[in-house]
Amino acid sequence: MINNHHIPIMTNEILSLIDDKKNLFILDCTFGGGGHSINFLDRGHRVTAIDQDDNSIFLAKKLKKKYKNISFYKSNFKDLDLLDLEVKKFDLILLDLGFSSNQLLDKNIGLSFKFDSNLNMNYLGGDLNAYKIINHYNKDELKRVFHLYGEINQAEKLAEYILKQRSIKKISTNYELIEILRKSGVNFRSKRIHFATQAFQALRIESNNELQNLVTFLKKIHNFLATNSYLVIISFHSLEDRIVKNFFKENKLKKFKKSENVENWYFETLTKKPIVPSKSEIIDNSRSRSAKLRIGRFIN
Numbered sequence: 001m002i003n004n005h006h007i008p009i010m011t012n013e014i015l016s017l018i019d020d021k022k023n024l025f026i027l028d029c030t031f032g033g034g035g036h037s038i039n040f041l042d043r044g045h046r047v048t049a050i051d052q053d054d055n056s057i058f059l060a061k062k063l064k065k066k067y068k069n070i071s072f073y074k075s076n077f078k079d080l081d082l083l084d085l086e087v088k089k090f091d092l093i094l095l096d097l098g099f100s101s102n103q104l105l106d107k108n109i110g111l112s113f114k115f116d117s118n119l120n121m122n123y124l125g126g127d128l129n130a131y132k133i134i135n136h137y138n139k140d141e142l143k144r145v146f147h148l149y150g151e152i153n154q155a156e157k158l159a160e161y162i163l164k165q166r167s168i169k170k171i172s173t174n175y176e177l178i179e180i181l182r183k184s185g186v187n188f189r190s191k192r193i194h195f196a197t198q199a200f201q202a203l204r205i206e207s208n209n210e211l212q213n214l215v216t217f218l219k220k221i222h223n224f225l226a227t228n229s230y231l232v233i234i235s236f237h238s239l240e241d242r243i244v245k246n247f248f249k250e251n252k253l254k255k256f257k258k259s260e261n262v263e264n265w266y267f268e269t270l271t272k273k274p275i276v277p278s279k280s281e282i283i284d285n286s287r288s289r290s291a292k293l294r295i296g297r298f299i300n
Helices: 011-018 035-042 054-066 077-082 130-136 139-150 155-168 174-183 197-208 210-224 238-250 253-259 279-284
Strands: 025-028 046-051 070-074 090-096 225-235 266-269 292-299
Touching: 011 035, 011 090, 011 225, 011 292, 025 035, 035 046, 035 054, 046 054, 054 070, 077 210, 090 210, 130 139, 130 155, 130 197, 139 155, 139 197, 155 174, 197 210, 210 225, 210 238, 225 238, 238 266, 238 292, 253 266
Parallel strands: 025 046, 025 090, 046 070, 090 225
Antiparallel strands: 225 292, 266 292
16 A cells, blocks of 8 residues: 655645636646646546656556546656547646655655665666666766766765775665765755755766656647646756756747747746745645746747
8 A cells, every 4th residue: 555645836826827717638747646636636627647656556546536537647758749648738737847755755766865775766767776877887977977967066076986985885875875975075065955965866867867858848748738728847956947947938939930930839938937835835845945836828
């Protein structure tokens, strides 16, 4: 039996877009614990949900017993175009790039600092994981990962220290890695978050190809949006948010008027600055504190 600990983020802000609308077709590209989908279903909307996590499949089957207007597909959101969807165009598409609490508590994945687990961090079932990166990447590869994806200023120093430590003993668990980060002498960026956050983020992004998956998704998502529909994306770090921000900026009306886009589609950006959780939501759910919400209205 799977316990569902997930709390959806910024639901009120998302639901405010469709308060006066009924019977919408909604695509939840990252079903997770189903929190957002349940809110849509409770309001009578038709939900198509996507996720490739096995826990999500189990939860979706349970949800199907209560709600008849939900369809679920096991897939990564980047492969949306490979699915034989019953609905072809949607009134709202949601992509929540965070992790469900169920994933964070899963010791087999090992995303959390709070308990020890084997080094993994791959939640997509691929071949690459944190253990292979830490123990087999060369210095330049480690430096690239920590610099690009963790934005660690002393990435080279950290890479050199990891190489030295793994020559003594393979680095096999989260706690072993955290202790190495602690003793590395690297000045990590923020005192407000756990000092291992940047390194863990870098390893997770590399293990799951997260940024490229997002770029791939954005290149094809216009094919699934109905006229005047909403594309809603929640990101959790600056690298993701920058990609989303630039996507809306590059595909706004003014640009297409200049370039005479033959497809004649564009976005009206409804969030010049990202929406962030309220203070009360952060108090109720501390994991929401780094979330950023951007919304575009699709014009075709």
